Amino acid sequence: MRRWDRIASVVVLAFGGIVAFAALKMDLGSLNQPGPGFLPSGGACLLAVLSLVYVVLSFRRAPDGEESPWPKRHGARLIAVVASLALYCAALSSAGYIPATFVLMVILFLVADPGKWHAALVKAALSTAITYLVFEKLLMVQFPAGLLGA
Template sequence: MIPKLAILRRSGLLTLALGVFFLYQSLKLELGSWNEPGPGLWPLLLSLLVLTASFVLLIGNSEGGAGSEKKPFAALLRDSRLPLAAIASLVLFIVLSRYAGLTLAGGIMLLAWLRLLGKEKWTTSIVVAAGLTALCHVLFAVALQVPLPEDWLLALWSAGR
């Protein structure tokens, strides 16, 4: 069995590699300005956040001297598969949102995060995911009138009326 410290180190190194990759890719895009952000601004900020988290993982879980206590960061990460599952669900969200729209992709991602990552009950997960998805649609599409990409789920909802 692999020691927990080795698993945490590997998770930190994997997260560091992903952060560097996303940082490199985001710098290929136009950053724009704060008033008119380009397509690379948010990926840049998110990659910096991922890099910061990876440094916290690597530094917070480094071995101390002889007789050192467990680091508090190790308690935050009970299962090293959780960050990988979160990243995989974000990739699935990005791919699914292009083809099915933000409503369905967001609902599925919220359901997965609540049920699989948050260990919530199915009923709680379904109700919260559906409610937050509806709230986001009402807030952004209706109240703020943000133009969103075409959405299959909303097209089916509108056709049934």
């Protein structure tokens, strides 16, 4: 995992650097009236220093050719799940809970078991209906009504 450690260390260093840069631009205030940048800049600088140590440590050791951390197989499945959830977030308000959730669940069940349309449709309809009844009707969570509302 050493090679992966190196990538990780550089990513963390970049993150720490950006946060430190943004924090130092804030008002630091004084000791008797600490400002909004007081703790963030302290924390971010510490983060930057630690990630620098981490970079040094990870580059000191030789890479030992371990397995790549990238998904070997099923990478497409991962992307499909994340993308469908992202689309769901984008569509939930306008489409409403029932249509958006039904479509999401059909996609997820198809990802789980490709080709089995019937099973996916039935499971999606069931899970959407049951969660709607339990959360919206019983627990009074107000889901976006969207297309079916008004």
